[in-house]
Amino acid sequence: MPEQQPKLVMENIVKEFPGVKALSNVQLSLYPGEVHALMGENGAGKSTLIKVLTGVYSIDQGSVTLEGKPVHINSPLEAQENGISTVYQEVNLCSNLSVTENIFIGREIKKYGRLAWKEMHQHAEKLLEKLQLKIDVTKLLSSYSVAIQQMVAIARTLNVSAKILILDEPTSSLDRDEVHHLFAVIRQLKKEGLAIVFVSHFLDQIYEITDRLTVLRNGEWIGEYKTKEIDRMELVSKMIGKELQQMDDISSKSTVNQEKIPASFLKADEVGVKGKIDPFDLEMRKGEIVGIAGLLGSGRTEMARVLFGADRADKGKMKVDGKEVNFSSPRNAILKNIGFCSENRKSEGIIPELTVRENMILAIQSIYGWFNYLSKLKQIKIAEEYIELLNINPANPEHLIKNLSGGNQQKVMLARWLITNPTLLILDEPTRGIDIGAKTEIMKLMTRLSKDNKSILFISSEIEEILRTCNRIAVLRNRKKVKEFYNDKELTQQDLMKEMAGGM
Amino acid sequence: MINRLSLDYKQLPLLATISLFVLMFSFGSLRYTGFFSTQVFLNLFIDNAFLIVIAVGMTFVILSGGIDLSVGSLIALTSMVAASLTMEAQLSPWIVVPISLLVGTVFGVVQGALIHLYNLQPFIVTLAGMFLARGLSYVISVETIAIDHPFFSYMASIQIPLPGDNFISISVVIALIVVVIAIFIGHFTNFGRTVYAIGGSEQSAMLMGLPVGRTKILIYTLSGFCASLAGLIFTFYMLSGYGLHANGMELDTIAAVVIGGTLLTGGAGYVAGSVVGVLILGIIQTIIVFEGTLSSWWTKIAIGVLLFLFIILHRVIVLRSEKKQASN
Amino acid sequence: MIKSMLKSSLFWPIIVLLLILMINLFFDSSFFSIEVRNGHLTGSLIDILNRGAPLMLISIGMTLVIATKGIDLSVGTVIAMSGAIGAMTIASTDGTGLGPLFMAIGLSLLICTLVGCWNGLLVSRLGVQPIVATLILMVAGRGVAQLITGGQITTVYYDPYSYIGGGYLLALPFSIFIVAFVFFVAVLLTRKTALGLFIEAVGSNPDASRLAGINSKNIMLMVYMFSGFCAGVGGLILSSNVMSADGNNAGLWFELDAILAVVIGGTSLMGGRFYLMGTVMGALIIQSLTTTIYSIGVPAEINLVVKAIVVLIVCLLQSPEFRRKVFGFGKVKRSGEQKEREGVTLS
């Protein structure tokens, strides 16, 4: 490959935000027919590099050469015109438009000078089929889960004849099957000679699909490597700048004492929401981590939302600490010591206009009530404590959260709930977009909480994660709880996957 | 089947608005003699043609998440320009009409450019535009200028007969053409879809590589143009130019658009909805005129109450059917 | 130091305010002078504060409403209602002692707060869009005010009433103290309790706030009630100032001025962060502009043109893009940069 002319060369890129040097002297070169990974911890500057390339941000210094010619790209529109097609980290689509429109807007199919909706719907279905997704494309995007929205965003980029395809953490909310379908498509595109930039915190995926990788650390360029030639430990240490501790102490299976049955905290009895999740039974005991496994759209999020009162159950009974409860709003649940970290951090998590500190203390403050205001000093103390605990970067509590990198925003969301010290913590894809270092940190935290006699409901698309941490695992399929396993030695990934996919 | 349901779901508020309109019309017909006639219905269009036209322009603005407060004043300014050019400068309508249409268009371009280039809040820019346009019409003349020109008189008086002794005015025809074009633009052009996208999320639209800036400027231009066209229609209707014309009409327009189901936060709504919104406001007024016994203040209270009833019923219908939809 | 000043949201409003005052000084050299006349401090500056009191009050209420991504169009008619209720209450009593005064104040503020509550209920419980919800009262409320006064300008013959809007305390107009008090209470409530945080959270991302356990419905309700209350106080001042209640015209177009003041003060109509001090500055800008127009003899017909131009200048000055382009400090603007300032949610 290297003997070919590179498609894109970025040299000595510098980008500074007020108070933060996001990129200093970063290089990137892309060749046709390669998949190139951008690696780095949260806040390393991966997304910024991408946004600088596609004209979302201006470049302070440095040059970009596209197919041998220097270019100045001033807007995503120009980037697109130059054949650069991008899926940004968060789903950046318009949820008020239909799936079809999201795929085609900006390059609609026209007939007799007007938009040809029928053709576009058909075409959209075909594109999604490539990703093995069958959904009603005329529905609004907002009626689908984040994962599907992510797939739609990917499908959108497949629609253009691009020269460069950029995927910023496309897999963070996808489960294994979807990732496979995506990879199949990527391989196809690679064959067609596209240069592809791929960002992910999953090392397996990096090793599976990429040819070369560029490592960034704190906005600095660390190096460019062939994926085959660098082993995992080395890669990780390049990313974090030191050796990663082993993940041994995460496994909770062995640590949780299963001799005496722990006290029950929450008990759901035939709870359901019509059209969203079929009635299910679930018991959450103190000191226990319960995982929920299921495929995309299997209703995991819905289950969590019902338990938290974000959606109102229209069937069944719920008991907390033996007393019957009826959560009509999240507030009721929070006051009963339940916390819920949503999978959709952009629309249901962060309060963009507020600072990191304010975002963190929001939940605890709402428990205290508005009159009982935490003093600013206390707020800062709490914020700093959790910034340190979760290694949030930049470590400034007064930073606006919207200016944080995606992974760091996620950490702030976690902090918000950890601060409330809930008895039951519901975590919906908490590890989305979080780097490996932080991921282990979060796993450890979960085990520690469970030892503290807290109860955790853990939703994740990564079965290993679930298997590694949970005591019990509920499997959902088609919005129905189909099975509940004790996570003992015999339970394997295959068992779970079989159940998730449809039994037998 | 799925297809149909989802359509219904999206258009539910619109359907609710239409049924409430029918309900109000039936109420009027039962209560007042002479209410139930095609002409009363057609009068809603005749008397509100200009409102329909500005509401169309405003719909695009609101769909994009913006607002345009200058439209009412632009009507006054357009009428003033048209009147003074016709009566004082003695120009022919062939020149007057295009110039008048240009007035609002230019206003729109400038407002749009300010909003986009300097990242100003639409509310303020168009509020300044509102002051400016009305101020300029006073500068032209504080007095009303009556228009006495065959072309304008012709446009004012021409009645297009419809079967059954009914008629509509030329303004209605213009307004309906504008509506049809706008519906086409909204749903069958990429400009229209970009407007919706910007309303959904301007940032996403930008990242998706849509021409956000250009579209925004165009939106305000369109609204300005519609205001001017409405101004001309208004001038036909009034046969005069006057600085106080259409005072406060921007609020009526916004109300009509919002009543018609468009979300003020942008991204959802229909041009057709705004037309029904205008008709709703019109019928509220017609009912009050037919009632004919309300004192000035009771008139206002009655408008408020009718508006309230409408909104409540609308919310109830929409909420209930949403629930039904969800459980299906 | 200078940098932090430049960054402060108050910087440009203050500059504009000073500019307007300087223009006055140019036309009238004694503009800044404050003298003592029968025991009262008088002078144009005091006048601006005094006259601007109702607008400041109403804008303070409006600020909180706007911070929750709402808008309150009914403030103008609430002013009319408040004055009408106040005047009619006094008219219905014997007009001796201070009893009627407190009755008038109590009753009109109570009703105005209830009116705000009504708006709040429509917005928060029924989910009606704020602009429509408050439009209902904007129309109907004036009818009610006219109904109360019978369409007449009701003159109040009861001296204590004049104290609210025309009295003096410590040589300063009493209305200034009212504003200061309400402002102080508002700042206290929003900055010394978590209310401000909650309001900003609800305005910035209502869904996320709900999931964080904030009772956004009650927050909205409260905010509209407060706005109604503020408009009520403003209405009393206005009515007491002319010792009469005018259901027909009192408070006409006030809502637009109030919104303008809020936006000039730096609060975005898209909700989120709010700046009470900025709002007060905004209201003062508008008031001094009005006073300037009257006193330097701008012909009535071009009032609006002047106002439009000033409003535009204020906005442009506040826009970093504009400053960059015109004054040339900072880097060359690029389309992306602008969005970045706006705060693209980062990834």
Add this chain to the structure above:
Amino acid sequence: DESGGNDEVAGDNTEQEEENDAEETDSDSGEEESNDQSGEKLVIGFSQVGAESEWRTANTKSIQDAIKDAGHELKFSDAQQKQENQIKAIRSFITQKVDAIVFSPVVETGFETVLQEAKDADIPVFLADRSVDVEDDSLWVTFLGSDFVEEGRKAGNWLLEEMADEEGPVNIVELQGTVGSAPAIDRKEGFEEIIGQEDKFEITKSQTGDFTRAKGKEVMEAFLKSDGENIDVLYSHNDDMAIGAIQAIEEYGLKPSEDIKIIGVDAVKGAFEAMADGKMNVTIECNPLFGPQLVDLIEQHFAGEELDKRIAVEESMYTMDQAEELLPTREY
């Protein structure tokens, strides 16, 4: 009107006009009588400008009462200061087939089309208070109302006389009505026409006070601040603004009516109170209570009489010394 019982009997039959005409050739003063005789109950549509001032409210009430007292049916519509509403209302009156339309136009222009429609439908139109600027005067029967220009002239003439002995210069400040409104334009015009005759008069400041007390006070304050001691006369386009201004003058420390002469228009009750207190010099009457006169005219028309196209309302001028005694008689 005791025998008014047969009002109802005849119903709303307009065809009877001719007969009535024949029956009552002798009476031109006894409209009430004629009403009784014909037993004719008219349906009258009345479109008012709005309720923007107490003058207007009094006017509305006077017309409403007069129509009802005469036993006719009233269809009332308030245009809320919007011409388009007024046109809608008139159009609706036409569809409702009323017998007569009375309206006070919001603006002078722009009523051709709808008036033509009324004419085509054979419905007579009566203009009240304000006139329309329409070539074809066959579109309406008569216009009954005040002459704003004349009011301005009266104000000017009073000032001319009052200041006859003054050396000059006489500095006048003017509080205008709502920019663009007919009374504001005409009262300014009439006033300027008269004072323009002598050089010593000068209007130093002129600003709109929107016809309201609060604005009047605010503007006057600003005038006083900038020109203070030099102001000799205040000419206010209505009494309300004058009353607001009087407060401002007092607060400023001057004596209204002495230090500054005060001229108002309308002759509302408040003005009489102010004059009785010695705070205002003169108010030019603009009489809103012409309802009965209007109803007479309508009935005369239906009785087949020719009416003048322009009929003035009886109005005069009241000065300080008359105030005390007239105050109790003022109705509005």
